[in-house]
Amino acid sequence: MGITKTEAFTEADITLATYAKALAHPARVAILRILLVRSSCICGDIVEELPLSQSTVSQHLKELKEAGLIKGDIDGKKVCYCIDEKAWKHAQLLMQQMFATYTSCGTNCC
């Protein structure tokens, strides 16, 4: 149905899934890498670094913003994007915790 039974899952799982979803498209990963490389804010010349139209990039930026991972401030006639430190570190923590839980199982395993 394309819709998710959100009420059925824990807050933590929903949050992690939301962050993961933001990373779930190569274009958005690429955008984040661009923002990461330039450790200070940059403005919207992201379009020129990607093989996508301006409207498509704008849409991906919107999704990253909605997930909370980035923020965009108006700066004259451009818009200035950067990583949202708090959300970024939160996502990092949730991911780390998730992945770190793994301990390789014994001989009874697949």
Add this chain to the structure above:
Amino acid sequence: MGITKTEAFTEADITLATYAKALAHPARVAILRILLVRSSCICGDIVEELPLSQSTVSQHLKELKEAGLIKGDIDGKKVCYCIDEKAWKHAQLLMQQMFATYTSCGTNCC
């Protein structure tokens, strides 16, 4: 168009996005947590722990398998799922690298 210009992105970004997509739904996060808690294989009583139908759970399991994060071996009339260690650690590494790249920017930031 619901389709992605895969040829336009780097292999690393596509791989990371694929792993992220596997985590991009709370049900799949929940499934992975179940598999993580029981460090040895368990079988499809995952269904009973989730408020989803058997067919829906099976579909999510399939996606996790296709992303490579889990594997399922036949064990009599049940199927035994567990985390795929290699892929799991690969995903962990890619995520860590991605998140660790961040260094909080100076005063010129949003």
Add this chain to the structure above:
DNA sequence: TTTTATAATCGTAATATTACGATAAGAAAG
């Protein structure tokens, strides 16, 4: 004020995802 540049939004089309019931496929149990 008019022009120009930048980014967001709208409209639309193609494809993907999520979910479930029903059915099929497989092996173990009787």
Add this chain to the structure above:
DNA sequence: CTTTCTTATCGTAATATTACGATTATAAAA
């Protein structure tokens, strides 16, 4: 062989995603 249990797959419906061109909105520049 037949029944039973478990999981996969099919069919279908509702919604979401991805992408682009066209348009709109806003502010700086002329």
